Amino acid sequence: MYIKKLVIRNQKEGKNIREINFNLGVSLIVDISKITNQQDTGNDVGKTTVLRLINYCLGGKADEIYKNKESKSSINLTVKNFLINNEVLIVLTLCRDFSDPTTDIVIQRNFLKGNKKKICTINDCPFSNIENFKKELKSIFYNSNLDKPSFRQLIDRHLRFDYGSERIVNYLHFGTSDKEYEQIYLFLYGLYKASELSTNKSGELDKFKEYENIKKKLFKDRTSSLVQQEIIILNNDIENIEKQKKDFNINGLYQEELREIDDLNDQINNLMREYSTLKTCLKIYEQNILNLESEKCELEVKDVEALYNEAGIYLPTLNKTLEETIAFHNKLIINKINFIKSDIPALKNKVLELKEKIKIYTERKKYLEEKQKRHGSLSEYESLISSIKPLYEQKGKLLQEQEKIVEYDNLIDTCAEKIITINNEIQKYDKDLQTKLGVFNKYFTEYAMKFYNESYFISTLVSEKTKCYKFELSNLKGNIGTGKKKGVMSAYDLAYISFANELKLKCPKFVLHDRIEDIHSNQLVSLINLVNSSNFDGQYIVSVLSGKFKEEHLQTLLEQNKVIELSPQEKLFKIEQQTQQQS
Template structure:
């Protein structure tokens, strides 16, 4: 898919219409340097890229919010977008040179509720449907799986700091290594059949680890065990003190039973608390997974899917099949995690019943013991002993709970290890390396043409901080200047598009780049010549200050929009 056009319109008509072409497309800031005190900021170069990203599913707030401080909003821009009912229309096409080529038309606005526009080829979509249709259009059958569409196309759209400064780690700073592993295995065409099971296990491991962290919030298991040992010693000491007192046989029996009942009550109460905590965490996990179930108006989408099926050969599954498969997958995940809920409910009911019986027995025994003439004499020992028994019950319950969750984690990690044994087998690594070799032929060729150097992508088996094995992808690069990094990024993105076409992996053929003035003139000119030759495969869109352009590129044929301090993108400032 290539960019065909981007239109900005409001209730007064067309504000800006941008038509893209094959090869190099430049978004130019014409403001002279001696007058441009903000070095090209605020004219809308980056906003063009953001609007394309917005049409592909990103947040509307990014258009009028400071990326470094989400609380700072550009009130003028926000009012313009909302107050004048701005609609952004992005048109993608399979072939820029064929007027009969199938187009994909996406429309979005910045209003809410009944006035919200979120259309694909004229059909209004919910937020979930929107991402689903876009995903299925490019990757049939992939919606609901990892990596997500925004992750897959993150290297195509580079205007955020992560994408501008990093070649591979283009997602947000909190993205885990296993997510990057999933992303680059997918991009290389090395899909792993048990990937969904691995993600499910990782979700369970995180849930159980969170439960264990709560249990050990005050102390670790070893600390609880050490404290329990001291408490047992104290109880033994108090029992000896109590035995030395002159107590009639019946009183001793009743008092001993009262101690046991109090201990059992404390133990059962602590156990009940942990059972309820575990049930709550399980229900939260089920709710989080169940929220991903698709609720699509099948009749509304049926015609669209039929149209797509007629135009795309090889589609054998109906939309209803795909929808049922997705919802069944989500339901299976929910059932898998929620299978402990009935057992937990039964255990909670049983525990509450036992506590009630023990409380009644405690009342009866307390009344009997209180009538003894020896009670006053033993009161101090009894109070202290009761507290020790309470602590003993609490600590033993916590230790048992920690032991149980450790057993569960051991089992989950064992299952994960079985999957990883396949994922990290020599056969699978050989498969990855074969794909890397194909990619690196393009990567090295492109970088050799642009820089006279050869870049390559490599993969290493590493162990992450949480102990999990992952594949970590990285590029060979010993140059750290901003210009060189910009070049490496462009080499990678161009090479990936050529590689994807070679091996038959669907991809967007447009590459969006911000701040290309960081590159050397020769590098940018080389890119223009390269994408000109590869215009059937690569469409390169870059924002740049006009006075930073090399002479070779300072030509109208490359410009798709020219902006300045006197002619900003939205024409409102």
């Protein structure tokens, strides 16, 4: 799937603001602003916004268009209001074949809300739900209807700005787990069944962790064996008292009622155990909610700030703000809280039901005991009953505790067994994975050698902690510098397109990069020549500053491959010009 054209249309006035036709090969979005030094990044003319508009048509968020690039907490109200007030429509045309218009796929999105004015279509088919829209895109791009990995997790591999602009292999946000990357890369390397197995394993890993946490909160370090030994000691004491009760000589007139009292004691004890367990669960649920709320607050003031600051040290161009990271995390917290709360009403009803039964049985027992007392002194017998009652209660609690410990042990063991089984199934695909990695590395090494005369490659290892594949970048000469990292990333991304073409995998045949000025001019020439060669079938769409390409041969390349020029006088949305015309 290629990107053929992007149209920005002012629907209110019925005219196009921009129409950008992309090349098969290299397409340069050129900012011709004058720069005074090598640190300048150019004015805010909209070169990166072109990439963001493509991203928006592929299921991205609207606010990424008008939020400040450097400080995302700041909103460009001029742009936002222009997009909304003029009912601006973004039209992205994709194609499977540049020379065959019948393969075109047209995506349209605007920035309005409400079903009557909102436009979100694929080939004129409307989508009111953004998730269904992204599922359809996944089917178009990858011929897959699986829920995981998600379309956005996959397509972000081809959109190298924000998170992906600094990380070559682990290109998503820093909270993405090993298990998610395993699903993603098994899918991207064409091992769809293995990726599906990895998704199943992810579910079992989540349950395994949840069961372990619940068990630890309920029972701390107590084990089934420890509880069993406590029960054995109690049974010895109970047997001794029961023997004394059996030997006790009592009038036969009271035997039936005494048996009923014993039965009521058993029933009350059983109900009390169940009542106690449910009350404990309620307490844990409520404590979990408080803990989650507390975690949310602490995260706002401590954890995320520290994590974000630390990330800023290693990822200086990280564009996600503290507020967005907090909002993302707090959304997860709120979902967990709502999930826990959904179980509480049923538990409370059950507790009330048990409480009522206990009350009824207790009143009946009290009545019978009072009746027994009126018939004569049973103090000695009652003393035996009184001494054995707490032992039975304690035993009941221990049996209930043991039952729950065994239950969670079984759940944990079952998850562990399933994880092992799934891992064994995934490992059956390892030979195929290594073969495909070999094909990918063939291109990766070739392209990296063209750019830097160095060999780079991807290898795998299985994490001891998560039991998941980790995909790692390696080379033979140590660390990658900043400028070199951009070039290696380009080689990596272009290698995937060539790899997918050779294996005939259905996927995007484009990659979008934001700024490649740090790449040395020699490598830049090699990069552009590679993508434009007959041996490469794909697109490299990148925003650049013309002022940083002063050499004549680079200027020639810019002229040959540019698809749009922007400047402070000719910004992307032409807001100033249109405002002047309207006034």
